[in-house]
Amino acid sequence: MKQGKPRSIRQGRNLPEVRADNLSVVLEALQKLQPISRSGLADATGLTAATITHMVDELGSLDLLIETPSSERQVGRRPTLLTFNHDRGQVIGVEVSRSQVRAIRSDFSGRILARVERPFQPTSSVRKGLSLLQEVIGDVIDGRLPLLGIGVGVPGPVNSDKGIVLGPPNFGGWRNVELTAYLSEQFGVPCWLDDDAKAAAFGERWYGAGRSEETLLYISLRSGVGAGLIVGDRVYRGAHELAGEIGHTTIHVDGPICECGNRGCLETLVSVPAIMQEARRLGLSAENPADLQRLSAEGDLRALNIKDRVFTYLSAALVNAVNHYDPALIVLGGQLVRSWPELTTELAERVKGRSFGYLSKDVRIVESLLGEDATTLGAVAIAIHHILRDPRAVLTGVAAPGPASAVLAPAAP
Numbered sequence: 001m002k003q004g005k006p007r008s009i010r011q012g013r014n015l016p017e018v019r020a021d022n023l024s025v026v027l028e029a030l031q032k033l034q035p036i037s038r039s040g041l042a043d044a045t046g047l048t049a050a051t052i053t054h055m056v057d058e059l060g061s062l063d064l065l066i067e068t069p070s071s072e073r074q075v076g077r078r079p080t081l082l083t084f085n086h087d088r089g090q091v092i093g094v095e096v097s098r099s100q101v102r103a104i105r106s107d108f109s110g111r112i113l114a115r116v117e118r119p120f121q122p123t124s125s126v127r128k129g130l131s132l133l134q135e136v137i138g139d140v141i142d143g144r145l146p147l148l149g150i151g152v153g154v155p156g157p158v159n160s161d162k163g164i165v166l167g168p169p170n171f172g173g174w175r176n177v178e179l180t181a182y183l184s185e186q187f188g189v190p191c192w193l194d195d196d197a198k199a200a201a202f203g204e205r206w207y208g209a210g211r212s213e214e215t216l217l218y219i220s221l222r223s224g225v226g227a228g229l230i231v232g233d234r235v236y237r238g239a240h241e242l243a244g245e246i247g248h249t250t251i252h253v254d255g256p257i258c259e260c261g262n263r264g265c266l267e268t269l270v271s272v273p274a275i276m277q278e279a280r281r282l283g284l285s286a287e288n289p290a291d292l293q294r295l296s297a298e299g300d301l302r303a304l305n306i307k308d309r310v311f312t313y314l315s316a317a318l319v320n321a322v323n324h325y326d327p328a329l330i331v332l333g334g335q336l337v338r339s340w341p342e343l344t345t346e347l348a349e350r351v352k353g354r355s356f357g358y359l360s361k362d363v364r365i366v367e368s369l370l371g372e373d374a375t376t377l378g379a380v381a382i383a384i385h386h387i388l389r390d391p392r393a394v395l396t397g398v399a400a401p402g403p404a405s406a407v408l409a410p411a412a413p
């Protein structure tokens, strides 16, 4: 009888996986250094000339490259310069949050070409939610261009491997919803799913504040506190897709009970609802963090105290994160960051004073560059990343847009 693989044996990597890794290295170098020659790519990536030639041929056959002769004549012949074909097709990025569905259409470089937003109530039926999602995506697609894939960010927890929304808190009946299978069937293209903060981390890594960093921690400060840790070109997930959940690290051992069952989690102290609850308790007439900002600028001591407490809790959490993960960069995003302009510099100052000198010296703490688009652009980045790891699987048989599409007026953004 055939025996199954014992789980304790480490698994090797077969040639297709090694090839996919190398291909993504070549594509990243190409996008950063273009226009570039074949020998330039070999120098930049450390791959042999033969490997580069093979990959360039493959990418060329899929219409992912544009070759132009260099104007510099060298001994013998002019080298050909390669650029990435950003117009190979469209990719859609979607964010489903507790208040809206937001979709963007992007080219292959992460450039936003169109955006559609609709109000969304997760408490209405899942069926209604799915058809709204389908409608929003349908509205943002340009019917004249090949559609290559769809990325989606939703509140966690998710099973990103299987594309399942597991059951986010305050998200109505959304439990074990096979979202990517549904969307793939509706639109006939591959679809990928991730937790909204992990998607945003990916967005910042590829198109935002973290473009030059290999190790990055993104923290989203809004109705919840989410985070995503990027190592190299991947999201680090841990054994149960919970790595980087700094919103549920214990900051106050006797603090309020959290939805996760623990006490004094960071989220119970610095999420926007927690902050506004404290403001109400103190009798402040503030609806949102921007109102608190105004009150503190007017010198209201209660508002100033609330903010100071939030900075204290957040800086403690960031010191812990720096000591746990040693990221090169921490990117802060979300409503709180946009409402309190001094938050990022204040935290950077406090963290510097509290972590190991040699650790805090080099970690940069910056504000998100992508703002409200972080998750949708991250969803685009996730889709593009998957497509480019195995472009043949998605692009074979999908014709590149010909000159005919170029003369059509672009759709209104």
Ligand SMILES: [Zn+2]
Pocket (backbone or CB within 6 Å): 247, 248, 249, 258, 259, 260, 261, 262, 265, 267
């Ligand atoms: Zn918790």
